[in-house]
Amino acid sequence: MASISADLASAIIGLTSRSPIQLSRVRTVVHFPLLWRPRRTPHSQPASSYSTSSFRSRFIALRLAKPRSGSRRLTVASSAATTSQTESSDVTTKIPPDNRVPATIITGFLGSGKTTLLNHILTAEHGKRIAVIENEYGEVDIDGSLVASKTTGAEDIVMLNNGCLCCTVRGDLVRMISELVERKKGKFDHIVIETTGLANPAPIIQTFYAEDTIFNDVKLDGVVTLVDAKHAGFHLDEVKPKGVVNEAVEQIAYADRIIVNKTDLVGEPEIASLVQRVRNINGMAQLKRTKFGQVDLDYVLGIGEHHHDHHPLDHTHDPGVSSVSIVCEGSLDLEKANIWLGTLLLERSEDIYRMKGLLSVQGMDERFVFQGVHDIFQGSPDRLWGVDEPRINKIVFIGKNLEAKELEEGFKGCLL
Numbered sequence: 556m557a558s559i560s561a562d563l564a565s566a567i568i569g570l571t572s573r574s575p576i577q578l579s580r581v582r583t584v585v586h587f588p589l590l591w592r593p594r595r596t597p598h599s600q601p602a603s604s605y606s607t608s609s610f611r612s613r614f615i616a617l618r619l620a621k622p623r624s625g626s627r628r629l630t631v632a633s634s635a636a637t638t639s640q641t642e643s644s645d646v647t648t649k650i651p652p653d654n655r656v657p658a659t660i661i662t663g664f665l666g667s668g669k670t671t672l673l674n675h676i677l678t679a680e681h682g683k684r685i686a687v688i689e690n691e692y693g694e695v696d697i698d699g700s701l702v703a704s705k706t707t708g709a710e711d712i713v714m715l716n717n718g719c720l721c722c723t724v725r726g727d728l729v730r731m732i733s734e735l736v737e738r739k740k741g742k743f744d745h746i747v748i749e750t751t752g753l754a755n756p757a758p759i760i761q762t763f764y765a766e767d768t769i770f771n772d773v774k775l776d777g778v779v780t781l782v783d784a785k786h787a788g789f790h791l792d793e794v795k796p797k798g799v800v801n802e803a804v805e806q807i808a809y810a811d812r813i814i815v816n817k818t819d820l821v822g823e824p825e826i827a828s829l830v831q832r833v834r835n836i837n838g839m840a841q842l843k844r845t846k847f848g849q850v851d852l853d854y855v856l857g858i859g860e861h862h863h864d865h866h867p868l869d870h871t872h873d874p875g876v877s878s879v880s881i882v883c884e885g886s887l888d889l890e891k892a893n894i895w896l897g898t899l900l901l902e903r904s905e906d907i908y909r910m911k912g913l914l915s916v917q918g919m920d921e922r923f924v925f926q927g928v929h930d931i932f933q934g935s936p937d938r939l940w941g942v943d944e945p946r947i948n949k950i951v952f953i954g955k956n957l958e959a960k961e962l963e964e965g966f967k968g969c970l971l
């Protein structure tokens with residue numbers, strides 16, 4: 556590819572200001588407006604690996620505000636009979652307050668803005684101490700690192716078995732919440748659970764009602780579903796094989812609050828038609844339109860109680876959707892990476908639902924975070940690499956018909 560043109564330079568400037576670039580807008584100019592103009596020659600010693608298709612859960616308990624005096628006492632909420640000593644006409648005064656810890660589930664399809672909303676919640680002034688449980692699709696944990704890096708005073712980070720909260724790691728969710736309550740009683744006020752973008756929320760919701768160990772201490776406050784204003788229609792349209800759930804539909808169906816996010820990427824007619832569609836799936840939930848998940852916090856925390864019928868737990872995910880994760884030490888050649896990723900997205904953006912990465916770029920002192928949702932791409936520098944920190948690239952692709960070997964070879968071909 557020819558050297559970086561003035562047009563690409565301006566596209567790169569666009570990336571530095573964190574505004575998303577739509578590939579279709581720049582593709583006549585250059586293959587791909589990927590990274591950054593190099594500043595210095597870096598080091599690179601390759602040693603790499605990749606892995607495919609699995610989920611990873613992580614738990615981060617975050618102290619975000621000073622503990623209040625007289626913290627909430629965690630007790631088992633029980634029926635009136637257990638506390639009532641005398642018969643009285645005023646039964647309601649004898650029902651103990653529901654002191655269980657509220658939990659909010661944030662769900663929504665891949666790339667709809669769940670982590671963006673989570674970061675909004677974690678960095679806002681609300682005085683709540685929030686424990687976060689994050690479940691990521693893909694072997695490599697990228698969201699967790701981005702959430703943790705945006706906050707201070709993380710108390711604890713515990714890695715859990717790979718698996719999807721709605722499938723294999725439901726047991727882990729139960730154990731995780733029980734341990735959280737056991738070990739940190741009174742140290743947090745709310746639990747927020749971010750599901751993977753491919754989660755069916757129904758089994759996760761069921762966990763709060765079916766498992767005594769959770770039900771006694773934690774109440775499901777609500778399910779918040781993010782909907783990507785630009786791409787949701789595509790996923791709602793997808794016809795799945797018999798017996799396979801359409802996760803995008805399920806996520807909307809189970810919501811107590813719906814956030815139609817990314818409204819900056821489409822016009823009013825598209826938003827109105829999507830809202831109508833969402834309403835047809837779930838007419839009960841409140842709905843708001845946003846950009847970058849900017850909602851009032853009382854819209855998402857303190858909803859009250861989740862109210863839905865609970866459907867059977869059995870569900871099957873689309874076997875055609877998988878993830879490829881590449882972990883690879885070294886630094887990327889900017890121009891090669893531009894060409895490779897640009898070509899890949901131009902040819903495959905329909906199949907590549909989601910890409911995200913933490914990259915080491917030649918000449919950059921910062922980690923480079925890059926995010927892709929179909930043809931929308933965004934990148935920006937993150938924190939500085941540590942002095943002795945190995946420059947390890949992590950990149951995850953999620954989508955249909957992904958070829959791990961081909962992606963790995965393509966990526967490695969961009970390393971210096």
Ligand SMILES: Nc1nc2c(ncn2[C@@H]2O[C@H](COP(=O)(O)OP(=O)(O)OP(=O)(O)O)[C@@H](O)[C@H]2O)c(=O)[nH]1
Pocket residue numbers: 575663664665666667668669670671672698751752816817818819820845846847848909926927928933
């Ligand atoms: N233009 C635009 N981009 C957004 C908006 N909200 C989030 N994004 C970007 O969309 C990309 C995906 O956002 P995330 O918050 O990581 O989405 P997610 O749902 O957590 O993604 P997964 O965990 O992979 O499913 C990131 O590049 C965000 O910066 C928005 O309202 N408008």
